Amino acid sequence: MSTEAHTEVVTRGEDLxxxxxxxxxxxxxxxxxxxxxxxxxxxxxxLYYTEIDFLLNTIILCAMMVVKFATVGMFFMHLRFDxxxxxxxxxTGLVLAIFVYLIVLTTFHFxxxx
Amino acid sequence: xxxxxxxxxPAPGEHGWxxxxxxxxxxxxxxxxxxxxxxxxxxxxxxxxxKTTATRPPLPASLYDIPxxxxxxxxxxxxxxxxxxxxxxxxxxxxxRTRTWLVATALLGAIFIxxxxxxxxxxxxxxxxxxxxxxxxxxxxxxxxxxxxxxxGIVMLLSLFVMSLRGRLGHEKAETxxxxxxxxxxxxxxxxxxxxxVYLIK
Numbered sequence: 014m015s016t017e018a019h020t021e022v023v024t025r026g027e028d029l030x031x032x033x034x035x036x037x038x039x040x041x042x043x044x045x046x047x048x049x050x051x052x053x054x055x056x057x058x059x060l061y062y063t064e065i066d067f068l069l070n071t072i073i074l075c076a077m078m079v080v081k082f083a084t085v086g087m088f089f090m091h092l093r094f095d096x097x098x099x100x101x102x103x104x105t106g107l108v109l110a111i112f113v114y115l116i117v118l119t120t121f122h123f124x125x126x127x
Numbered sequence: 128x129x130x131x132x133x134x135x136x137p138a139p140g141e142h143g144w145x146x147x148x149x150x151x152x153x154x155x156x157x158x159x160x161x162x163x164x165x166x167x168x169x170x171x172x173x174x175x176x177x178k179t180t181a182t183r184p185p186l187p188a189s190l191y192d193i194p195x196x197x198x199x200x201x202x203x204x205x206x207x208x209x210x211x212x213x214x215x216x217x218x219x220x221x222x223x224r225t226r227t228w229l230v231a232t233a234l235l236g237a238i239f240i241x242x243x244x245x246x247x248x249x250x251x252x253x254x255x256x257x258x259x260x261x262x263x264x265x266x267x268x269x270x271x272x273x274x275x276x277x278x279x280g281i282v283m284l285l286s287l288f289v290m291s292l293r294g295r296l297g298h299e300k301a302e303t304x305x306x307x308x309x310x311x312x313x314x315x316x317x318x319x320x321x322x323x324x325v326y327l328i329k
Contacts, residue, residue, distance in 0.1 A: 037215075040212055043212060047204070047205060047207070047208035050207075051201060054197070054200060054322075057322075057323065057327055058193065058197045058327070061327045061329075070328075070329070071328050074328055075323065075328075078319060078320065078323040082319050082320065085312055085315055085316050085319065086312075086316060088211075089208075089210070089308075089312045090309055090312045090313070090316075091305075096149045098154070099149070099153070099154075102160070106163070107161075107168075109168070110169075113168040113172055114168060114171070114172035114175070117169070117172045117173065117176060118172070118176065
């Protein structure tokens with residue numbers, strides 16, 4: 014491969030890796046994040062036992078789930094600090110997974126023949 | 128006269144060369160995790176669609192022991208903390224501390240799996256087998272697949288521990304621990320979804 018081609022490849026790599034130099038959290042910060050996740054889990058379980066409207070209950074539980082999901086993804090899996098190409102792969106997988114659900118849902122509601 | 132070769136990035140065609148600016152191993156793990164989202168997406172979707180359509184009792188939801196499953200969830204969540212501490216210790220080149228956190232993570236994972244075995248056993252004793260109804264099949268398949276993922280993670284963690292004991296997990300292998308850590312956190316993230324969608328939403 015020519016030197017020019019090599020230079021181009023390295024430049025593209027550096028472009029993709031532009032955001033990998035952020036400072037990661039300290040051990041103490043990781044423990045605080047763990048405690049935060051534990052508190053949110055406790056709140057979820059507490060909400061399960063409260064007698065509130067089903068829709069409201071579901072919305073709040075889903076919101077808490079998203080917060081926990083994002084916290085683990087961003088801080089423990091380093092998606093906030095690491096290369097954005099990883100984020101693309103993961104988000105693509107998640108979006109496709111939601112599409113899987115929607116497609117299966119149509120099978121029940123539109124193609125079941127009832 | 129000896130010549131000192133400065134450390135250089137691998138050239139195209141050499142082992143370790145990458146076009147993306149990230150290592151191929153880490154990229155491969157993220158691609159795998161993205162594809163695993165689809166597997167669990169399909170399984171969670173199936174459970175959600177079947178959970179109320181079963182004609183023969185008992186339905187899984189009627190047998191859930193929420194306090195017990197909450198404790199299991201807490202254990203798995205804490206295993207993510209110990210895992211990230213293992214990765215952090217590895218990056219600081221502290222092998223002894225890395226081993227401690229790796230074993231702690233594997234132990235917490237084993238406690239979670241024991242809880243799942245206990246839960247499955249209890250459900251079967253109460254009359255909900257794998258083929259009792261569509262909801263039970265979907266439930267066992269989903270949580271069983273997750274359990275297999277956790278078990279695979281425990282095997283990988285213990286392998287890292289043994290490698291470290293034998294001195295084969297030097298500082299240059301820090302990314303290997305990070306990649307196994309990514310897998311472990313993914314397993315935790317999937318459980319966060321399962322716990323809410325399957326157990327808590329009525």
